[in-house]
Every structure is written in structure tokens, then in C-alpha cells.
Amino acid sequence: MNYKTTIGLEIHAELKTETKMFCYSKNDTEEKSPNVNICPICMGHPGTLPTINKEAVKKVLKVGAALGGDLADFSEFDRKNYFYPDIPKGYQISQYKYPLVKNGSLNGVKITRVHLEEDTAKSSHDTDDYSLVDFNRAGIPLMELVTEPVIHSGSEAAEFSKELQLLLRYLGASDANMEKGEMRVEANVSVSESDTFGVKVEVKNLNSFRAVERAIAYETERQIAALERGGRVIQETRGWNESRQETFSQRMKEESHDYRYFPEPDLPKLKISEIQEFSEENLRKELPELPWEKRERMKKYFGLKNEAVEIYVQDIGMGKFFETAINHLGVELPSQLGSSTPKLDVSVNLASNYIISDLSGLLKEKNFSSDELKMDPKDFARLISMTAKGELSSRATKDVLKIMFEEGGDPEEIVKEKGLAQTSDDSFIKNIAEEIIVKNPVAVEEYKKGKENALQFLVGQGMKLSGGKANPGVLQKMLKEKLGKNL
Ligand code: ADP
Ligand code: MG
Numbered sequence: 001m002n003y004k005t006t007i008g009l010e011i012h013a014e015l016k017t018e019t020k021m022f023c024y025s026k027n028d029t030e031e032k033s034p035n036v037n038i039c040p041i042c043m044g045h046p047g048t049l050p051t052i053n054k055e056a057v058k059k060v061l062k063v064g065a066a067l068g069g070d071l072a073d074f075s076e077f078d079r080k081n082y083f084y085p086d087i088p089k090g091y092q093i094s095q096y097k098y099p100l101v102k103n104g105s106l107n108g109v110k111i112t113r114v115h116l117e118e119d120t121a122k123s124s125h126d127t128d129d130y131s132l133v134d135f136n137r138a139g140i141p142l143m144e145l146v147t148e149p150v151i152h153s154g155s156e157a158a159e160f161s162k163e164l165q166l167l168l169r170y171l172g173a174s175d176a177n178m179e180k181g182e183m184r185v186e187a188n189v190s191v192s193e194s195d196t197f198g199v200k201v202e203v204k205n206l207n208s209f210r211a212v213e214r215a216i217a218y219e220t221e222r223q224i225a226a227l228e229r230g231g232r233v234i235q236e237t238r239g240w241n242e243s244r245q246e247t248f249s250q251r252m253k254e255e256s257h258d259y260r261y262f263p264e265p266d267l268p269k270l271k272i273s274e275i276q277e278f279s280e281e282n283l284r285k286e287l288p289e290l291p292w293e294k295r296e297r298m299k300k301y302f303g304l305k306n307e308a309v310e311i312y313v314q315d316i317g318m319g320k321f322f323e324t325a326i327n328h329l330g331v332e333l334p335s336q337l338g339s340s341t342p343k344l345d346v347s348v349n350l351a352s353n354y355i356i357s358d359l360s361g362l363l364k365e366k367n368f369s370s371d372e373l374k375m376d377p378k379d380f381a382r383l384i385s386m387t388a389k390g391e392l393s394s395r396a397t398k399d400v401l402k403i404m405f406e407e408g409g410d411p412e413e414i415v416k417e418k419g420l421a422q423t424s425d426d427s428f429i430k431n432i433a434e435e436i437i438v439k440n441p442v443a444v445e446e447y448k449k450g451k452e453n454a455l456q457f458l459v460g461q462g463m464k465l466s467g468g469k470a471n472p473g474v475l476q477k478m479l480k481e482k483l484g485k486n487l
Contacts, residue, residue, distance in 0.1 A: 001228065003191045005220045006198070007157050008112075008149035010186040011164060012142050013174040014119060015059050020139040021118040022050030022093060022267075027140050029175070029182055034134035042118075042139035044088030049266050052077075056141035057270070058278060059173040060100045060116050063143065065283045066167060066290055067111055069104025073273050077116075077264040082254075085133055086121040093118050094144075096261045100272075107163045109156075110148040117142050122181075143174070149188065149197065154216035158209040161185050166291045166314065178207050185212050189219040191227065198223070199233040203247050205240050215240045219247050294319070302326075308352050311360075317370030318355065321377050325351050328381035347388045354384065358398055362405045375404055383411035395468040396420040424471040432470055433478040436462045447483060455479060 017027050023041035031037055041048045064071050078096040094117035101114035121138040125131045145164065151157050165183055168174040176183040185206040192198035203219055206212045223233045238247040272278050289297070291313055298309045298319075312319035329347045359380075363373060383404065387397045392415065400414050415421050423429070436458055437444055443461075447454035455476065462475045 001193055001224075003193055003220075003224050003227075004195075005152055005216075006149045006190050006192070006200075007151035007153075007216060008188040008200075009145075009147045009151065009157060009160065010188070010202075011145045011147075011161065012119075012184045012186075013145075013164075013168055013176050014182045015056050015141040015143055016172060016174050017053055017055045017059070017141055019053060021053050021056055021116070021141040022139055025139065028136070029140070029180060031136050034132070034136060037136045038138070042088075043135060044090070044138075050093065050264075052267060052270075053141055056116060057100065058283075059141075059171070060114055060143050061272070061278055062171050062283055062287065063145075063168070063173055064101030064104060064114055065280060066171060066287055067101070067104030067106055067114070069101040069111060069114065071272065071278075071280055071283075072098060072100050072102070073271070074098060075100050075270040075272060077267050078261045079264050080117075080259045080261055082259060084120070085131070086123050086138070088121065088135070088138060092120065093264050093267070094261075096256075106167065107160050109160050110150055112146040112148050114143060114145045117144060149190075149200075154213035154220075157185075157187060157216055158213040161212055162209055163291065169316065170288055170291055178209070181207065187212060187216050187219075189216055189223070190233070191220055191223045193227075199235050201233060201235065201247075202237045202253060203240055204237060204250070211240055211242060214245055215247055218245065222247065302348055302352070304348075304352055308356055311356060315370050317373070318360070321370060321373065321375075321380075322352060322355055324377035325355075325381045325384070328378045329385060347384055350388055351381070351384045354380075354387075354397065354401060358401055359405070362402060373405075374408060379404060379409075379411055386411065386415065390471060390473070391415075391422055392420065393422050393463065393468040393470075393472065395463070396422065399468075420468065422471045423469050424474045428466075429470050429474050429478050432462045432466050433475060433482055436465060436479070437482060444483065455483075 014029055015027075019025060020027050020037075020042055023039050025039045025042050026037040028037055041050060061071055075095065075098045077093050079091040080094045080096070081091040083090055095115035099113040099115035102112070104111040104114075119137050119140040119142040121133050121135045123131050123133050147160070151160065161183075165176040165178070168176040168183070174182055178184070187203045187206060188200045189203060190198035190200040201219060201223070203215045206215055219238070226233055235253045237250045237253055239250045240247055276282065295309055295313050298304055298312060299306070302309075304312075312322055326348055329345070329351065331345045331348055359373070359375075363370065380401075383392075383397065383400055386392045387394070392400070396415070399418070400411055400420060403409065403414050403418075404411060440458060440461060443454045443457050447458065458479055459472055459476050462470055462479070463472055466475075
């Protein structure tokens with residue numbers, strides 16, 4: 001049998017705001033001590049009144065604008081009623097009928113809606129005797145994005161989630177670290193043999209992109225196996241067991257009527273068009289360059305390879321370092337796509353190569369992120385310009401870069417101090433060439449017999465002997481002359 005897999009995602013992200021969604025308690029996802037960022041409102045005490053966090057509403061609207069969605073003119077909050085120890089009021093304030101955003105798309109996946117709600121407290125069940133509840137998380141603004149059931153594989157679902165994470169970071173809407181629970185993915189999965197939809201299963205607790213991919217693959221196979229046996233798939237909520245790499249049944253799926261949604265009476269309705277700051281025109285003006293726009297610009301103007309572009313798009317700090325350095329190298333930098341063709345420059349490529357292979361390596365060794373890089377991109381640019389002019393060998397460039405990374409300092413001074421400058425001095429290079437010829441009779445013979453590779457080998461030996469100081473072009477010329485004469 002041929003089965004079609006259908007997936008729709010529900011993704012939650014904690015918004016990066018100063019305070020919580022409906023009160024003035026601090027929104028701090030890094031807080032380690034439990035129950036310190038709390039107040040009577042987010043603890044759900046009777047008689048308290050919520051107020052709407054304007055910044056959170058704005059962030060969701062910005063996400064909507066970036067996705068090309070329809071921004072609501074009228075919106076309201078609703079109570080979603082259920083009991084659990086992590087939901088102190090006995091209901092969650094969410095949005096049901098009037099989400100802030102409808103439609104839009106990302107990575108070719110159609111978005112159903114984006115709405116705003118509050119996060120729950122965090123329970124931990126680490127011991128057998130009791131559970132603990134930390135209310136620091138209760139009431140943190142939580143964005144929920146729902147896609148249409150138009151995804152067909154685990155890898156497509158993971159790609160979508162990655163691009164959403166990137167967008168949230170570009171917008172400053174959320175740090176969206178999955179391992180910290182700042183972004184959480186739920187996958188609805190169904191399989192069917194025909195064009196109609198099969199019964200869907202919702203898989204929760206997916207806290208890495210790999211888990212998204214693996215859980216969908218597992219669930220697809222489990223459902224197909226059930227149908228093949230002549231059984232059926234039941235609509236339910238399942239969890240993901242990371243160590244067993246399996247989904248497991250958690251509970252029967254609740255229906256929306258189980259929640260007894262009704263409009264939150266303690267909050268005002270929102271008339272978005274009456275708030276100038278929230279106008280679509282204004283929101284669009286405030287949008288930064290978006291990931292896909294940056295991708296296109298970098299490809300078009302720098303002629304960089306896809307892998308390099310992706311590094312600068314994914315790692316915002318690294319991209320900024322690269323672009324600032326290029327600026328200091330004096331390369332024209334159009335900030336917007338126009339009709340002009342890219343000005344490719346050798347120094348752009350050189351700078352990019354040293355950033356991607358060497359600087360990234362140094363950062364990785366120290367387990368630093370690009371934000372922790374102390375090097376001034378201007379100094380880096382000066383180093384690259386020396387290399388581009390042939391004043392430094394690639395070996396010396398790497399050495400200077402390492403010193404600059406570890407101790408800081410001026411590249412020109414480091415070069416002087418360590419005597420790393422490349423020299424074209426005739427008598428110095430002549431001595432090197434003669435010594436190399438004497439020491440490598442076999443390679444010399446091979447070169448004389450016409451093997452060009454042998455010359456490269458001799459140049460390499462000469463570079464080594466000179467401690468990287470000989471200008472390789474001049475050395476090669478000198479070797480050719482000498483070996484030619486001896487013919
Ligand atoms: P429910 O009311 O059961 O929560 P929704 O219509 O709100 O269902 O859809 C929830 C999520 O499930 C959405 O992401 C949607 O794309 C997805 N979904 C709906 N039907 C299917 C299906 N047959 N297979 C996979 N995903 C589906
Ligand atoms: Mg739903």
C-alpha cells in the first residue's frame with residue numbers, strides 16, 4: 001500500500017518582553033531560583049485583575065507582518081478552562097475566536113493562525129513522593145503558531161521549525177532556544193491511503209529539531225503498521241520518549257468544547273486600528289531585514305557559496321562581523337537589492353574563508369559564540385588587506401589571527417614583533433632556493449623531466465624553510481630560473 005503522510009504543526013514560543021503577559025512580574029527564562037518572579041496576579045489569587053502587555057501584542061503582530069499574514073483589526077482574549085497544578089487560575093487566558101493573525105506562509109507552508117496566550121507554571125516530577133511547581137514561568141507571554149496540514153515529512157517539519165526559530169530571533173520576538181523550552185513544537189500526524197485525511201495523532205514535548213524529525217518518522221511507521229494489521233489509529237495525544245526514541249500514549253484528545261471557552265471578562269477588547277503604533281504600515285517599517293531577504297542579498301552581492309551564506313544567515317553575530325569587516329576593506333556594500341551586478345572582490349572571499357574556517361574554528365575550540373568574539377572587525381579587515389596584498393603568507397595570517405583572537409592587538413604590530421612579514425628580498429629568497437635544490441635532488445630531477453607538481457613541492461619546502469616568510473610567487477620564479485639554467 002502507498003500511504004500519504006500529513007503533518008500540521010502547533011508551535012509555541014515564549015516572547016522576549018520585560019514583564020509577563022498580564023502582570024508586572026519579570027519575564028526571565030534564565031531565572032534558576034524557583035518562585036521569585038511571581039505576584040498575586042500570575043499566582044492566580046482571587047480578586048486580582050490582569051492587564052495586557054502591549055509589547056507582547058506588538059511582537060505577535062510583527063511576526064504576522066513578516067509572514068505576510070492578515071493582521072486582526074478586532075481581537076480579544078478568551079478563557080480556556082481546565083484544571084492542573086501548573087495553571088493556578090483554573091483557566092489559561094488565550095485567544096480562540098479572534099487570533100491576532102490569520103493566514104500568511106513560511107517556507108512554502110501555509111499558516112492558519114498566530115495567537116497570544118500565557119505560559120503555564122513548570123512542574124517537575126523528579127521524585128516518587130511529591131511534585132514541585134515553579135511559577136516563574138506562569139504568565140510569560142506565549143505565542144502559538146498553527147500551520148495548515150500541508151507538510152509531508154519529518155524533515156520538512158524540522159526545516160519549517162528552524163526557519164521559524166530564525167525569524168523569531170531576527171525579529172527579537174523570542175530567543176526560541178528549544179533546549180530551554182523557549183520554543184516547543186507539537187506535531188499532528190496522520191497517514192492515509194487516499195486523498196482524504198486519516199485520523200491524526202498529536203505528539204507533544206518535542207524539544208529539539210531532531211526530535212521533531214524522529215517522532216514524525218516513528219509515528220508515521222506506527223500508524224502505517226496499525227492500518228496494515230487491519231487495525232485503526234485512535235485520535236489521541238502522545239508524548240515523545242527521547243531515550244527510547246518512541247512515542248507513547250498520554251491521553252485521549254480533548255475537543256475544544258471541553259474547554260468551555262468564553263471571552264475573558266476582565267480584559268478590554270482590542271481595536272487594533274485605533275492604536276497608531278500597531279498599524280500595518282508602521283509594523284512593516286519596523287521590520288528588520290528578514291532571513292530570506294538576507295540570504296538573497298548575500299548570494300547576489302557577495303557571490304558567496306550557499307554554505308557560507310547560510311552560516312552568516314544563521315549566526316547573526318558572525319554575519320555582522322563579516323559585513324562590518326568587508327565595509328572596512330572598502331568594498332562597496334549595497335544594503336538593498338537593486339539592479340546592479342555584484343562587485344566581487346578577492347578580499348571578500350579571502351575574508352570569508354578566514355572567518356569560516358579559521359575564526360569559527362578558534363571560537364569552537366573555546367566553546368564561544370560569535371557574540372563573545374572580542375576582535376574588532378576593523379583589525380581583522382587590516383589583517384586581510386595585508387594578506388590580499390601578498391605581504392603575509394596564509395600560514396602567517398593564521399598565526400596572527402590566533403594571536404589577535406587570544407590576546408587582541410594590532411595586526412601590523414604583531415607581524416612586526418613576530419617577524420612574520422613576507423619578504424621578496426632577492427638575496428634572502430635566492431639562498432632559500434639554492435638550499436632547497438641541494439636538499440631535494442629527486443624532486444629536482446622530476447621537475448626537469450617535466451613534472452609540474454614537483455615544482456609545487458619545492459616551493460612548499462622553501463616556504464617551510466623560510467618560516468613562511470618567503471613570498472611564494474618570487475620563490476617560484478627564482479626556482480624556475482635556477483632549474484632552467486641547469487638544464
Ligand atoms: P483540533 O481542533 O483537533 O486541535 P485543528 O483543526 O485545530 O484540530 O488542527 C490542529 C493542528 O492539526 C493543525 O496544525 C492542523 O494543521 C493539524 N491537522 C488537522 N488535521 C490533520 C490531519 N488529518 N493530519 C495531520 N494534521 C492535521
Ligand atoms: Mg487545536
